[in-house]
Amino acid sequence: MNLFLEAIEFIFTPVWTIVTTERENDIVARTGQHLYFTFISLVAATIIAVPIGYAIGHTGKGREFAVGLSGAARAIPSVGLLTILALAVGFTARPIAAVIVFLVLGVPSILAGAYAGIESIDKRTIDAARAVGMTEWQILTKVEIPLGLPLLLGGIRNATLQIVATATLAAYIGLGGLGVYIFEGLPTRNFVEMLAGAILIAVLAIVLDGIFALLQHFAVPRGVTAGKPTELRATSARRRTVAGVPAESSKG
Amino acid sequence: MNWLINNLGLVWTLSLEHVALSIPPVIVGFVVAIPLGWLAHRFRLTRGVLLTVVGLLYTIPSLALLVILPPIIGISALSATNVVVALSIYAVALMVRSTTDALDSVDSDIKQSATAVGYSAWRRFWTVEFPIAGPVLLAGLRVVAVSTVSLVTIGAFVGVRSLGSLFTDGLQRSIPLEIFTGIVVTVLIALLFDRLLVLLGRVLMPWTRVGVANKKARVAIRSLEATS
Numbered sequence: 001m002n003l004f005l006e007a008i009e010f011i012f013t014p015v016w017t018i019v020t021t022e023r024e025n026d027i028v029a030r031t032g033q034h035l036y037f038t039f040i041s042l043v044a045a046t047i048i049a050v051p052i053g054y055a056i057g058h059t060g061k062g063r064e065f066a067v068g069l070s071g072a073a074r075a076i077p078s079v080g081l082l083t084i085l086a087l088a089v090g091f092t093a094r095p096i097a098a099v100i101v102f103l104v105l106g107v108p109s110i111l112a113g114a115y116a117g118i119e120s121i122d123k124r125t126i127d128a129a130r131a132v133g134m135t136e137w138q139i140l141t142k143v144e145i146p147l148g149l150p151l152l153l154g155g156i157r158n159a160t161l162q163i164v165a166t167a168t169l170a171a172y173i174g175l176g177g178l179g180v181y182i183f184e185g186l187p188t189r190n191f192v193e194m195l196a197g198a199i200l201i202a203v204l205a206i207v208l209d210g211i212f213a214l215l216q217h218f219a220v221p222r223g224v225t226a227g228k229p230t231e232l233r234a235t236s237a238r239r240r241t242v243a244g245v246p247a248e249s250s251k252g
Numbered sequence: 253m254n255w256l257i258n259n260l261g262l263v264w265t266l267s268l269e270h271v272a273l274s275i276p277p278v279i280v281g282f283v284v285a286i287p288l289g290w291l292a293h294r295f296r297l298t299r300g301v302l303l304t305v306v307g308l309l310y311t312i313p314s315l316a317l318l319v320i321l322p323p324i325i326g327i328s329a330l331s332a333t334n335v336v337v338a339l340s341i342y343a344v345a346l347m348v349r350s351t352t353d354a355l356d357s358v359d360s361d362i363k364q365s366a367t368a369v370g371y372s373a374w375r376r377f378w379t380v381e382f383p384i385a386g387p388v389l390l391a392g393l394r395v396v397a398v399s400t401v402s403l404v405t406i407g408a409f410v411g412v413r414s415l416g417s418l419f420t421d422g423l424q425r426s427i428p429l430e431i432f433t434g435i436v437v438t439v440l441i442a443l444l445f446d447r448l449l450v451l452l453g454r455v456l457m458p459w460t461r462v463g464v465a466n467k468k469a470r471v472a473i474r475s476l477e478a479t480s
Contacts, residue, residue, distance in 0.1 A: 003323040074398050075442040077405040079416055080435040083423040087431065116475060165313030172409075173423075182319060186409065191319075191329065198316035209311045 007195035027178075031204065034177040037167045038160065038208075041099050045106030045159055050152070053114020057148065058140050066115060070108035078105060078166050086173045098170045105166055106159035113155015117148025150220050157212035164205050178204065255429050263418070267437055270414040273404045274445070276336050278397050281343025282389075288344070289351025290377070303352065306345040314338065314406045335407035335414075342403065343396045350392025350476060354385035357468040384469075387460050390453040391473040394446050401442040405434070415441075 011027065056062045078101055085097035121144060129143045171179030181197025184190070256263070292302040312320070317338045322329040325337065358381045366380040405416030418434030421427075454461060 071398070072439075074395070075402055075439045077402045077416065077419070077435060077438050079405050079408065080419045080431055080438065083419045084428055084431040084435065087423060087426060087428050119474075161311060165315075168313055168315050179315070182315060183409075191323070194319045194329075195323065198319035201316040202312045202320065205311050205313055205316075206308060209307075 003191060003195055004199075006192045007199055010192050010196040011200065027200065030176060030178050030180055031200070033175075034164070034167050034170075034179075034201075034204065037098060037102065037170055037175070037177060038164050041102030041106055041163050042156070042160055044099065045103050045110055045163075046156060048103070049107045049110035049155075050114050053111040053152075053155075054118065054140065054145070056111070057115035057118025058136070058144060063115065066108070066111050070112055073104055073108045076104070079169060079172075082166075082169055082173065094173050094175055098167075098173065098175055101169075102163045102166060105162040109158040109162065110152070110155045113152045113158070114148070116155070117151035118144045120151055121147045150216060153212065153216045153220075157209065157216065160208055160212060161205060164208055165201075168201055255427050256433055259430075263415075263433060263437060266413060266415050266417060267441065270401070270404055270416075270438070270441060273332060273335055273339075273407065273412070273414055274397075274401045274441070277339035277343040277400050278393065278445075280340040281347040281396050281400075282393055284340075284344045285347030285351045286382075288348045289355060292348060292352040293355035299352070302348060306348045309341055310345040314342070314403055315409060317341065318406065318410055330411045332407075332412050334410065335404065335412045339400050339403055343400055346396050346399070347392055350395070351385075351389060353472045353476070354388035354392065354469075355381060357388050357466060357472045358384045359466065359468070383457065384466070386453070386457045387466075388469050388472045388476070390449060390457070391476045394449050395476060397445040397449055398442045401445055402438060405438060 053066070056066055081104060082097060082101045085100055086094050089097050125147070126139060126143060129139045134142065167177050168179035168182065170177045171183045178197055178201045181200070182194045185192075185194035185197065288302055288306075291298040293299070318334060319329060321327075321338055321341075322331075322334055327333050327337070362380065362384065363376065366376045371380065404414045405419060407414055408416030408420045415434045415438045418430050422430030422434065
């Protein structure tokens with residue numbers, strides 16, 4: 001546990017007293033880089049994925065494609081993708097390599113959130129909207145998008161987690177971010193510095209996730225429950241059988 | 253192609269080491285998640301606590317976990333044990349969620365019927381709920397297996413040999429083919445694990461060959477496929 005105290009001390013030690021290597025950057029700047037990469041990639045991934053996801057959700061076509069895509073993205077090791085792209089694009093264009101990797105990680109989650117949000121809506125609601133004379137565009141913008149919002153936000157939240165975790169690897173190809181502390185400490189076996197970096201990254205991920213949890217909670221109008229996981233925990237079957245409470249009617 | 257021809261032996265050894273690192277976390281994830289998933293399924297209090305804890309654990313980035321874990325459990329950061337323990341934590345975190353969903357998907361009418369014909373709670377769990385939850389458990393396990401195989405490569409950074417070593421070595425020596433080989437073989441191993449699990453599912457759950465009839469289970473499987 002001593003190592004943890006030292007790591008925390010490292011985090012709160014003013015920059016100019018750290019004697020490992022010369023450093024023009026401090027923790028705030030590296031957190032900024034980390035967040036910058038995360039934010040840019042997240043915005044790009046959202047712009048790419050949301051329209052496609054809505055198209056899949058609204059038309060019901062192309063679902064297999066999206067599932068296949070997320071399966072493939074899960075199987076591809078991000079370290080491998082990052083290193084091969086870094087080699088392919090050359091030294092100066094490495095940020096592009098990093099952003100492509102983050103897109104590959106982020107797009108499938110957001111895509112899934114977008115179409116799953118629409119899929120989760122009761123088909124009768126959509127039929128009703130069509131029956132009262134809404135155009136397809138109105139159905140999409142006034143019914144499907146608002147009702148699917150919770151799951152879309154869930155998808156963006158997943159994507160954020162993946163990207164913020166992988167942004168750590170940006171330091172491996174010399175792009176900065178909080179991963180610097182880990183990759184700087186590795187060759188010299190400086191576990192205090194590595195631990196400090198790891199703690200910062202973990203805290204950043206947890207804070208971002210918390211912000212999204214709050215967003216998810218507040219961005220959803222009170223009447224919207226579509227897509228929210230319903231509490232399925234039934235009372236003990238034994239207790240109900242014994243007490244003779246009628247079984248809940250199974251929904252069609 | 254020269255690199256590949258000269259290093260086929262290395263790729264084979266690394267593949268075996270990769271597989272050896274991938275299997276324990278998947279098994280640990282499956283086994284440990286059964287009691288935890290049951291607890292989360294059964295009691296409201298434990299559900300909140302467990303799902304929050306596994307959510308937090310899953311939030312910690314893998315490389316950070318590889319660094320934070322060793323001082324806590326007292327092992328070397330550069331050991332294979334470290335990688336296996338870290339990946340087991342992720343596997344458990346993912347599987348607790350899936351197991352909870354899987355047990356939730358079992359129709360309460362079925363559980364009541366089992367109780368009515370005299371099953372004890374223990375026997376009902378293993379012979380009724382667990383098999384019926386099977387398809388959702390399998391879907392969760394497939395996600396865990398594929399992501400574990402892919403995550404093993406992170407271990408290369410702390411010097412634990414796997415196909416990930418081809419990435420770090422390939423970047424240092426500027427051999428794109430070396431990295432490409434690593435990616436392809438990792439994906440192939442992930443695919444192999446996935447197919448094996450599907451096959452295992454067919455053998456152990458012959459009734460699912462015609463498709464999953466339970467609507468709740470279908471919804472749970474769909475959301476697993478899409479979102480984890």
